Amino acid sequence: MKQLIFFTFCILLCYSSEVVGQRFKAAAIIGANAAQIDGDSLYGFERIGLTVGGRLSYANEKSWDVALEMLYSQRGSADGLLKKNSDRGIALHYLEIPLLFSLRDWYIEDGKYYKVRAEGGFSYGQLFQTDAVGYNVDELKKYDISWIVGAGVNFTRMFGMSLRYTSSLVDLNPNALLEGSRFKSYFITLRGEINF
Numbered sequence: 001m002k003q004l005i006f007f008t009f010c011i012l013l014c015y016s017s018e019v020v021g022q023r024f025k026a027a028a029i030i031g032a033n034a035a036q037i038d039g040d041s042l043y044g045f046e047r048i049g050l051t052v053g054g055r056l057s058y059a060n061e062k063s064w065d066v067a068l069e070m071l072y073s074q075r076g077s078a079d080g081l082l083k084k085n086s087d088r089g090i091a092l093h094y095l096e097i098p099l100l101f102s103l104r105d106w107y108i109e110d111g112k113y114y115k116v117r118a119e120g121g122f123s124y125g126q127l128f129q130t131d132a133v134g135y136n137v138d139e140l141k142k143y144d145i146s147w148i149v150g151a152g153v154n155f156t157r158m159f160g161m162s163l164r165y166t167s168s169l170v171d172l173n174p175n176a177l178l179e180g181s182r183f184k185s186y187f188i189t190l191r192g193e194i195n196f
Contacts, residue, residue, distance in 0.1 A: 025065075027055040031191020035075035037090060037172065039183035042077045047091065049074025051189055063104045063114070071096040073125065075187050091131040092140075092185070098123035098148055113157040113195075120149045123166065144185065145169045157195065164189040 030052045034045035053071035076090040100121035104114035125144035130137045150164030167186040 025057045025059050026196045028194045029053050029191050033075050033187045033189050035187035037077040037185050047076040047078040065102050067100045069098045089133050093129035094125040094127055096123050096125040111157040113154055117152045122147055140172050160193040162191055
């Protein structure tokens with residue numbers, strides 16, 4: 001699976017130079033997630049994970065665009081931010097496909113780019129690897145549907161950063177509802193973006 005993600009990322013980078021001239025814009029993304037899960041009795045955004053991938057946006061002359069991303073995303077929960085040898089924790093590895101609608105503002109004439117954006121949308125995630133200590137993960141759903149809200153800033157036409165909040169719409173464990181508790185994932189993402 002890691003080879004497929006790497007191959008897809010390379011294709012996006014190679015293809016980006018051809019699509020920029022057609023109102024499509026490509027970007028490479030790398031960042032970190034701070035995640036937690038409701039219902040696992042662990043508290044705080046203490047599972048730190050990697051997020052990496054690509055973004056393809058359809059931009060127009062107006063101040064909005066639509067973007068599709070493909071991301072490798074690590075999330076879950078942990079018993080302490082820097083704690084080693086913990087007896088509890090869940091590490092979830094997803095292939096995510098977010099679909100986002102962005103509003104852009106503060107146009108920079110010299111560089112021909114928008115400085116800031118606000119965005120929102122939905123994401124489909126496919127769970128492909130799970131590591132857990134102290135939890136039975138056999139009953140976890142292999143997919144996730146989430147909503148996303150965030151904001152971004154471009155420092156130059158090429159380099160930018162964004163901050164996002166993502167929350168699951170479905171319970172990770174379908175049996176959690178029978179037990180009267182939720183088992184939902186949510187996380188905050190800080191990431192750097194290289195625009196082509």
